[in-house]
Amino acid sequence: MKRVKEQKSPSYVRSYHRILVTTTQLTLIQIDNYGPWTVTPEPRREMDLQTLQSRLFADLAQFVGSRDGYVFFTRFDNMIAVTNGMGRDDHALLQESIDNRYPVTISLGVDINERPIEALEDATQQIQKAGSAQDKGRTEVLGGDSWPETDSGPELDELEVAHFDVNDATGKYTDQLNEFDSYIQIERGYASVMQYMREEHGALSFFVGGDNVISVCPDLSESDYRGAIDYVRDDAEVDLKVGVGRGKSAHEAGYAAKHALEDCRHDGTRVEFAGAKLPVN
Amino acid sequence: MKRVKEQKSPSYVRSYHRILVTTTQLTLIQIDNYGPWTVTPEPRREMDLQTLQSRLFADLAQFVGSRDGYVFFTRFDNMIAVTNGMGRDDHALLQESIDNRYPVTISLGVDINERPIEALEDATQQIQKAGSAQDKGRTEVLGGDSWPETDSGPELDELEVAHFDVNDATGKYTDQLNEFDSYIQIERGYASVMQYMREEHGALSFFVGGDNVISVCPDLSESDYRGAIDYVRDDAEVDLKVGVGRGKSAHEAGYAAKHALEDCRHDGTRVEFAGAKLPVN
Amino acid sequence: MKRVKEQKSPSYVRSYHRILVTTTQLTLIQIDNYGPWTVTPEPRREMDLQTLQSRLFADLAQFVGSRDGYVFFTRFDNMIAVTNGMGRDDHALLQESIDNRYPVTISLGVDINERPIEALEDATQQIQKAGSAQDKGRTEVLGGDSWPETDSGPELDELEVAHFDVNDATGKYTDQLNEFDSYIQIERGYASVMQYMREEHGALSFFVGGDNVISVCPDLSESDYRGAIDYVRDDAEVDLKVGVGRGKSAHEAGYAAKHALEDCRHDGTRVEFAGAKLPVN
């Protein structure tokens, strides 16, 4: 996949930014009244809770992922999904299927916005306004004022995903330090990029294992990403690189971002945009 | 479960500390050559990787958990388990079973120490000395110089587990903020406690979902735990409380810690030790 | 849900049969070269194989089921799915996702026919013509000459599903006999109905647990179903009842069949058709 050297075509990039506006649909998935359940009638075995949480997440990852969305485990009792292209029926089916197979139920709030943080803000409120996360009577909320239209225009459908990883994490950390100290380094880098991207850009960044962080972003420029990488190097002393992609779905955008990240690896660069971002000309 | 007010019996605590020394057996679980596998021959779908990782973790949680151990997902490609009471055969069986059912294999390093970080340090080296995490030829290492003796004395068998949570996380965060900002707060508190406990005490702390952090600790006093809580309040502006337990296994210690944490909730206290820590007198 | 007494409207039924022709899309799912894999380099632990097989089936059930299809475990190394409405892309995605998460791969053959057995015959040949099930070089076949058109007419989309169960299985077997002898009775009934429905009608019948059998059928009349029930009573001394449904998908048809079976339970009848079978007039 050919990558784009944005700095070489500044005039193009400006027009490009005018044309494409990102639109992200976010779903908040909240386990209903989960905290109290975990200690009723007595505390439950921790490893059973861990199993339940991680399998629930895995099931969501398969359901959402096979519809080209992404879901992140976040706090496990609250998970955040990118669901562009999934409608109300899909959400209702997911809710029913979990209800049929788990001892807990889930509430879902959905919203769409150019800025991911705004979409999540409204998605969260869809659930919050129905009651507290620990309200016994509030179960299986399915909230969303703005379910996607089937024939939404192409400008609205694209979203941007950035895939960060740590330069030579294996050589510098995994093969050198004890695992907990490696983990602390990765965590520090993650905490730094997560807070920077959220405050500067309203982007949502998630640790996805290993040394990988995936950010769901509004339309950002190469210098925006360079700014993030510089910030994390100064703040946490962790060296990142990033591949960026766009697409109609989280999978499409994220898959392009993965390829762009491979370009970084191959070329020793810090920021690469997937070729798909620019139309052939 | 009756809790202990340690400050009321200082003379007892001293003798208690002389008698009981914690001993923690830690196992590092490392997926062999995982990073390269995820992008060979091309990057794999992210949600399939997420599913694979979380299900692998769930399987480990069931295997280890049903033997009264604990396992933490950490970075998912490297996981840390508390395996007091599990011997070499158990570890070999786990390795074989994963090999039979997953497209990846795992290496295991094991060690025992009074201080968790020391045990992990040696457990990590058991794997590192066999080769790099990204060495194709290094698969299914089963390393451990000091497998547990069956008839180890009771002083060696006890370990200490602390279970932290955030005061009123639902009221202050989940029901008030958008989920990402709630998550940032919880993450900040976790990063703070994790680094403090590791640096001050050689304890290993893991986020386990919701607003919960579990620490595998050496023998610590109530003032040690108060110190951690004070530090996190100052450093991250997050209010924690903690229940502490001891036992022959991670489950036994952790289960006592959960009950002690329930005592905190009930009494509005910040640190509680499970009654089991002190013999009735 | 109102049920239809077909015998009361013979003239209607005739015209009905002329209008609605069932069309079933079947997919054969075959694990590639599975037998040899289970004993290479040595026999693998049986419970790991059982776990692998049943989880693979569960994943297929979620993927196909959330697209309103049905999948049956059959022999586990070969599974049969009803996939009306699923196209080539869905099948390719399923294949890719299994490849990413399991140590084995799957081949898929697909065909559509009025008679289920004919559809399966061709679906099987799609795979067979590419090589033996134990041919190492034959992996991930994706065969199908007749992928469904998006705009296929409604007459073509309906299929018929019958849901059988055993009258008072709990009272007569489960609560009376040892479990193996209960199982023998149920198995005997299943073997009988499976062979009868296949030979008489080209229908495919699957045991789905408990005392339940689901048949994927061509367009059959009430007397056809009575014939099956009579046969099984004589042949295997097992008393069945059946609910029958139609719909655009296996789920829609099967769900209607379940409701019709509830009508049997409620009314003490042996054959019920879901009301949906007859248009309101």
Place this chain on the structure above:
Amino acid sequence: MKRVKEQKSPSYVRSYHRILVTTTQLTLIQIDNYGPWTVTPEPRREMDLQTLQSRLFADLAQFVGSRDGYVFFTRFDNMIAVTNGMGRDDHALLQESIDNRYPVTISLGVDINERPIEALEDATQQIQKAGSAQDKGRTEVLGGDSWPETDSGPELDELEVAHFDVNDATGKYTDQLNEFDSYIQIERGYASVMQYMREEHGALSFFVGGDNVISVCPDLSESDYRGAIDYVRDDAEVDLKVGVGRGKSAHEAGYAAKHALEDCRHDGTRVEFAGAKLPVN
């Protein structure tokens, strides 16, 4: 693994039979009140039920299997496990763990006997006497009068497992017939061997996928197995071969049986006993 030609040492076999008496511990696992749950308040989606059942079975297979037992899916709502070596605590832990992670609970009945069918008879009664399978108030029965002694002698600990498969099933069925007709052939062979072994020997035989059947047997001779194979050839026109093993656990016996079956494949024989059956002399 060396196999035993029993026919060549008839005098030895007699003394052998005097020494070793098989002892099988069987556990009946019954989902509590499952039938009513599947249709309350309305019928649940069939693929969710299939997923639930097969994952529950997989979890049991991992729990029991990692303790060297076997579990068979049987009817899924009732499953039969061979649990030699597992005590009351293991059973209670399994019950608790399922309760923590599933929307259903399980009852367990356990018994030990020289003849598998007798053990199952009593295990089933442990549950039956507590109430009906569809009694709402009867949940999580844990029944067993005769939990195994830790220091039971070696003669009591051995059990016998036979592993049957169909000669050239791939060549004769899978690669030739449509999958349903292949399945019918395998099913017919299974039904035949299952009934014969139960009636003649009190052995319990389970289809485990592909063309494989595993029988849990009392102490049987080579001519007993030849008798079964001859019967199935006449009754169902299916050609079987069988490997037989003994061991302290289902895994040990079954693993030896698998190796013996490999001997059959290699040598073209119909019945092989694992060398382990005969003590070295």
